[in-house]
Amino acid sequence: MNKIPCLDLKGQHAQIKKEIFEAFEKVYENTAFSGGPFVEEFEKGFAAYCGTKYAVGVNNGTTALQLAMLALGIGPGDEVIVPANTFIATAWGVSHVGATPVFVDCHPDTWEIDAAKVEEKITANTKAVIGVHLYGQPFDMDAVNAICQKHNLFMIEDAAQAQGARYKGANVGGVGAMATFSFYPGKNLGACGEAGGLTTNNEAYAKHLQSLRNHGSVVRYYHDEIGYNMRMGGLEGASLGVKLKYLEGWNNRRREIAKRYHAEINNPKVKMQAQPEWADSIYHLFVVTTEDRDGLMQYLNSHNIFPALHYPVPCHLQKAYAHLGYKQGDFPHSEYLAAHCLSLPMYAELTDEEVGHVIEAINNY
Numbered sequence: 001m002n003k004i005p006c007l008d009l010k011g012q013h014a015q016i017k018k019e020i021f022e023a024f025e026k027v028y029e030n031t032a033f034s035g036g037p038f039v040e041e042f043e044k045g046f047a048a049y050c051g052t053k054y055a056v057g058v059n060n061g062t063t064a065l066q067l068a069m070l071a072l073g074i075g076p077g078d079e080v081i082v083p084a085n086t087f088i089a090t091a092w093g094v095s096h097v098g099a100t101p102v103f104v105d106c107h108p109d110t111w112e113i114d115a116a117k118v119e120e121k122i123t124a125n126t127k128a129v130i131g132v133h134l135y136g137q138p139f140d141m142d143a144v145n146a147i148c149q150k151h152n153l154f155m156i157e158d159a160a161q162a163q164g165a166r167y168k169g170a171n172v173g174g175v176g177a178m179a180t181f182s183f184y185p186g187k188n189l190g191a192c193g194e195a196g197g198l199t200t201n202n203e204a205y206a207k208h209l210q211s212l213r214n215h216g217s218v219v220r221y222y223h224d225e226i227g228y229n230m231r232m233g234g235l236e237g238a239s240l241g242v243k244l245k246y247l248e249g250w251n252n253r254r255r256e257i258a259k260r261y262h263a264e265i266n267n268p269k270v271k272m273q274a275q276p277e278w279a280d281s282i283y284h285l286f287v288v289t290t291e292d293r294d295g296l297m298q299y300l301n302s303h304n305i306f307p308a309l310h311y312p313v314p315c316h317l318q319k320a321y322a323h324l325g326y327k328q329g330d331f332p333h334s335e336y337l338a339a340h341c342l343s344l345p346m347y348a349e350l351t352d353e354e355v356g357h358v359i360e361a362i363n364n365y
């Protein structure tokens with residue numbers, strides 16, 4: 001058996017190379033390198049896919065979060081509630097506008113943001129809650145939204161890992177005030193380069209985001225506010241336009257692999273993310289936990305399987321946030337996850353044989 005990594009992008013890109021290169025050629029011929037028609041075409045397609053009125057392409061998922069904060073008027077002195085167990089960029093979006101991320105622990109079984117715990121963190125300075133569709137599985141948006149409405153807060157979906165995941169039957173991206181996406185190459189929908197985006201049903205937010213990403217400008221060389229250069233590149237937009245057509249198929253293949261992991265992994269030492277019946281994950285990552293994580297890692301490595309860790313240190317214990325004064329023990333479920341998580345191989349091009357090999361190795365552990 002060949003080495004089986006956690007993620008391998010080569011198979012996917014070999015399949016679509018010709019089509020992607022043809023799209024690049026069109027960008028080149030039009031010299032449409034920054035924003036432009038290919039980005040706009042992708043934005044239309046992505047909004048339709050998410051079932052939202054608007055999609056706004058930007059240069060990465062971290063700036064998408066920052067722009068969400070700016071468009072909602074969040075800044076210095078404001079607090080935004082963020083899960084402790086997420087990729088750090090969720091918190092960067094808050095810090096980059098001078099606001100303070102207030103971390104909250106996850107539910108011990110779903111590993112998602114927990115509405116009851118969110119409510120305990122609300123102060124007079126709280127402006128918003130960013131929920132993360134972690135590992136591609138939607139969080140309970142109705143529950144979090146109910147708390148947000150009660151306290152007059154914005155809810156933002158960090159959907160960086162969840163392009164095409166369904167919450168109560170509908171694709172994510174349209175429930176919060178806005179949703180942010182990453183099209184980093186390793187995400188389920190990844191550009192050939194760096195890219196990100198936002199979706200919203202609110203026209204005023206969409207227009208504001210379009211201006212903010214483009215130097216605060218609607219009419220060229222007239223700047224209505226201090227803006228940013230956070231446009232999506234044309235080559236990135238064109239590659240995303242090609243890949244969007246394949247996304248549903250790739251996601252379904254991941255769902256198929258996850259179904260086998262769920263059905264066939266029967267080692268009692270291994271636990272999986274609990275999945276409420278309304279959550280239809282796209283399995284950006286397939287994370288399991290086990291008491292002796294390093295032991296399982298070594299065992300799988302010796303069977304040519306190379307899982308990864310998402311994420312080994314929770315946000316509240318990162319050195320970057322030492323000034324906020326959190327300590328070990330503040331968020332036990334997030335800390336447990338960080339110390340015991342292991343991401344199994346998960347990508348659409350895994351063969352049935354490879355999936356079987358992973359399952360067999362785990363069951364023999």
Ligand SMILES: *Cc1c(COP(=O)(O)O)cnc(C)c1O
Pocket residue numbers: 060061062063086087089090132158160161181182183184195196
């Ligand atoms: C990847 C990711 C981001 C950041 O996106 P980039 O495009 O890498 O800047 C933000 N939040 C989450 C949850 C992510 O997984």
